[in-house]
Amino acid sequence: MNKKPVANARLTALKMLAGVLDCRQNLAESEQENTLADARDRAFARHLAFGVLRWLNALEWLAGGLLKKPLRKKDRDIERLILIGLFQLWKSDSAAHAAVNENAESARKVGKPWAVPVINAVLRRFQRERTEWIARLDSKDERYAHPFWLLDAFKADWPEDWQSIAAANNEPGALWLRLNQQFDQEETSKGLAAAGFHVQPHAVIPGAVNVSPAAGVGDLPGFASGRLSVQDPAAQLAAGLLELAPGQRVLDACAAPGGKTGHILESEPGVALTAVELNQARMERVKENLSRLGLAGTAQLQLITGDSSAPDTWWDGNPFDRILLDAPCSATGVIRRHPEIKWLRNPSQVADAAARQVRLLTSLWPLLTPGGILLYATCSVLQVENSRQIQRFLANHPDAESLEFPATWGRKQDPGQQILPGEQDLDGFYYARLRKNP
Amino acid sequence: MAKLEILEIPDVRLRTIARPVEAFDADLVQLVADMTETMYGAAGIGLAATQVNVHRRLLVLDVSESQDQPRVYINPEIISAEGSETCEEGCLSVPGIYAEVSRAEKVRVSAQNPDGSSFEEDLDGMHAICLQHEIDHLDGKLFVDYLSPLKRRMVTKKLEKQRKISGQKPARAVL
Numbered sequence: 116m117n118k119k120p121v122a123n124a125r126l127t128a129l130k131m132l133a134g135v136l137d138c139r140q141n142l143a144e145s146e147q148e149n150t151l152a153d154a155r156d157r158a159f160a161r162h163l164a165f166g167v168l169r170w171l172n173a174l175e176w177l178a179g180g181l182l183k184k185p186l187r188k189k190d191r192d193i194e195r196l197i198l199i200g201l202f203q204l205w206k207s208d209s210a211a212h213a214a215v216n217e218n219a220e221s222a223r224k225v226g227k228p229w230a231v232p233v234i235n236a237v238l239r240r241f242q243r244e245r246t247e248w249i250a251r252l253d254s255k256d257e258r259y260a261h262p263f264w265l266l267d268a269f270k271a272d273w274p275e276d277w278q279s280i281a282a283a284n285n286e287p288g289a290l291w292l293r294l295n296q297q298f299d300q301e302e303t304s305k306g307l308a309a310a311g312f313h314v315q316p317h318a319v320i321p322g323a324v325n326v327s328p329a330a331g332v333g334d335l336p337g338f339a340s341g342r343l344s345v346q347d348p349a350a351q352l353a354a355g356l357l358e359l360a361p362g363q364r365v366l367d368a369c370a371a372p373g374g375k376t377g378h379i380l381e382s383e384p385g386v387a388l389t390a391v392e393l394n395q396a397r398m399e400r401v402k403e404n405l406s407r408l409g410l411a412g413t414a415q416l417q418l419i420t421g422d423s424s425a426p427d428t429w430w431d432g433n434p435f436d437r438i439l440l441d442a443p444c445s446a447t448g449v450i451r452r453h454p455e456i457k458w459l460r461n462p463s464q465v466a467d468a469a470a471r472q473v474r475l476l477t478s479l480w481p482l483l484t485p486g487g488i489l490l491y492a493t494c495s496v497l498q499v500e501n502s503r504q505i506q507r508f509l510a511n512h513p514d515a516e517s518l519e520f521p522a523t524w525g526r527k528q529d530p531g532q533q534i535l536p537g538e539q540d541l542d543g544f545y546y547a548r549l550r551k552n553p
Numbered sequence: 554m555a556k557l558e559i560l561e562i563p564d565v566r567l568r569t570i571a572r573p574v575e576a577f578d579a580d581l582v583q584l585v586a587d588m589t590e591t592m593y594g595a596a597g598i599g600l601a602a603t604q605v606n607v608h609r610r611l612l613v614l615d616v617s618e619s620q621d622q623p624r625v626y627i628n629p630e631i632i633s634a635e636g637s638e639t640c641e642e643g644c645l646s647v648p649g650i651y652a653e654v655s656r657a658e659k660v661r662v663s664a665q666n667p668d669g670s671s672f673e674e675d676l677d678g679m680h681a682i683c684l685q686h687e688i689d690h691l692d693g694k695l696f697v698d699y700l701s702p703l704k705r706r707m708v709t710k711k712l713e714k715q716r717k718i719s720g721q722k723p724a725r726a727v728l
Contacts, residue, residue, distance in 0.1 A: 116599040116614075116686040116696075117643045118651075138640040139658070140678050146598075146620075395674075396622050 118146065124156040125199065125221050128163035132195050135168060135455045142168070142455050154331075166202040167195070168454040169260060169285050174198040176257040177205075177248055181237045193230040196221050200238045205249070211242060260285055264462050265447065272498045276535055280496060283537025284450035284457075290329040293346040293374075294322050295381050295408065303343055306336040318539060319523040323348035325540070341408040346374045347449075349494075349524075349534050349544035353439060354378040356490050356520065356546055361385030363436040368423040368479055369393070373401035375441055380410045387415035389435070391423050424474040426482055434484035442472045444493035444500050448536055448543020469499050476508050480515070485553035488518070493545045496535060501545035502528040508549070518548040557591045557605040559645050562695065562712070567646055571601075571608045571691040574627050577669035581611075581627075585667055588613045589623045597645045599683040601690030604646050612687035616679045629664040629688055631657075632673070640682050642696045649715055650708050654699045656685045 130147040134140040142164065148157045167174060178197045179185070186194050196218045203214035215238040222230035241248060252258050259266055259281040269277035292307075294300040300322065307314050307326060312335075317323035323346075332338045332345060353375045359365065363386045370376045370390035379388060392398040398420045405411045421429040423440075445465045450456050476491065483489050493500050509515050509530065517530035524541065525534035531547035560567050574581065584607060592600040592613055599614035611627040636658030643651040659677045662684060666672065676684055686696055697708055 117597045
């Protein structure tokens with residue numbers, strides 16, 4: 116099997132959108148942009164596809180109002196060209212003339228010349244009546260650009276903050292790096308600065324630096340040699356919260372892609388780490404990451420492709436002093452980096468994720484040694500996966516105690532600590548520390 | 554390693570039904586390596602043995618963005634499937650033709666590794682689509698078989714035109 120080669124950024128963006136909206140693919144899985152040889156074209160295709168996915172239902176509402184009559188289902192490509200054009204005119208600083216013409220002309224390239232005047236008419240009308248349409252949109256729930264079920268879930272969980280969560284989800288996240296503490300971090304920063312990047316440490320999270328302008332990893336000096344990794348500072352909290360010490364037996368229960376796995380070994384190379392990952396292909400990513408960081412040969416490191424919710428299939432019976440359960444979740448805390456999540460998720464998937472988290476928690480708890488700590492983490496903002504999940508776990512496990520932790524980030528929950536997306540420029544994250552009492 | 558020749562329609566050999574792999578030996582390992590190289594060399598994301606004129610049940614695929622996660626399925630069988638999705642497909646044996654095909658959205662597959670060990674896997678997204686496309690090859694089927702008669706006539710015409718340009722015989726045998 117092969118895929119159609121495309122060499123035009125706008126048509127590539129169209130393919131990326133079809134991949135997400137028709138084939139339910141993550142944008143990260145999309146190989147479409149690789150069909151473009153020029154890095155600027157690739158960046159532009161991403162800009163268009165991410166922009167449309169960020170504002171999808173708001174753009175759809177505008178398009179619905181501006182179209183004389185609705186398009187047929189088989190003309191989804193034409194509708195998406197309209198969405199791309201509206202995004203460019205409304206949210207992006209593209210030249211208006213180019214946005215109108217190029218989107219209209221693209222109809223010819225997809226073999227639908229009849230649609231050139233349709234696209235032209237809609238986009239020109241938006242240019243003329245922009246103020247009026249934006250004012251009308253402002254009275255609609257579509258202005259938040261989230262599916263309504265998710266907006267309702269935010270409202271229920273965060274009655275004071277749901278609007279700022281929605282707004283933060285629609286702002287692209289900056290590029291954050293984790294500087295490997297096995298190297299001189301000063302030197303690493305200097306290398307980045309020498310390559311023309313502006314380097315800014317995070318206000319409260321040590322080792323995390325913001326780099327601008329954003330770039331691909333290939334352009335970051337020190338990436339290939341393992342001096343740094345791309346990771347949001349919120350995710351960089353995990354290793355510290357584990358309170359690692361040499362000789363501890365540590366389990367990383369859902370390891371892929373290996374960001375936190377690498378961080379554990381960078382911060383305490385003397386632990387005996389077991390990293391488990393269910394998916395064979397994703398385990399390869401863990402290995403790649405560890406090799407790049409020069410950690411693949413760490414003594415007492417064990418990589419196991421297996422199911423953490425069925426430990427009897429892989430566990431050797433020796434209890435762990437620390438368990439990191441970075442649980443599969445709705446990923447509703449990282450929408451700013453993955454806007455397609457809004458349209459790929461549905462309420463039943465959230466329920467499935469919550470059920471999976473229960474299975475993982477209950478099957479991993481017996482593996483923890485008395486006095487040991489399990490760190491539970493999600494990149495979700497939904498309480499059913501976070502504080503409510505842990506409340507229920509504590510109620511069912513009298514030997515589990517939730518540890519308080521003084522944090523200069525996030526907000527205290529009962530139990531645990533929640534970061535809402537955008538706060539201190541962090542991804543949305545939840546952490547709970549559970550100690551097993553003898 | 555060697556790049557293999559990929560059969561193209563209207564070659565009737567693409568209609569052969571492949572037999573199970575029985576010998577898990579060095580030849581098989583070599584064939585997998587050659588097929589993987591051939592797939593990458595042709596910018597494909599999947600390749601079935603049928604397409605390189607080996608009529609045994611095995612396929613390789615790599616749907617990763619970075620094109621560095623090759624997977625091998627020997628004697629693959631879909632043991633359950635659910636949902637439906639429509640995605641544009643193309644095929645190294647049907648050059649230049651791309652069309653939307655509906656397939657199961659999620660599948661569970663059982664297969665063997667080159668060492669003969671068995672595994673089962675749940676697939677979705679492009680991975681599931683590609684696997685179904687390649688298993689079809691092992692059964693002598695092509696993605697264009699799923700198109701409506703009208704669409705197939707258009708495809709036949711396009712192929713005839715392409716072959717006229719390249720000075721080959723018109724394609725009629727399989728479509």
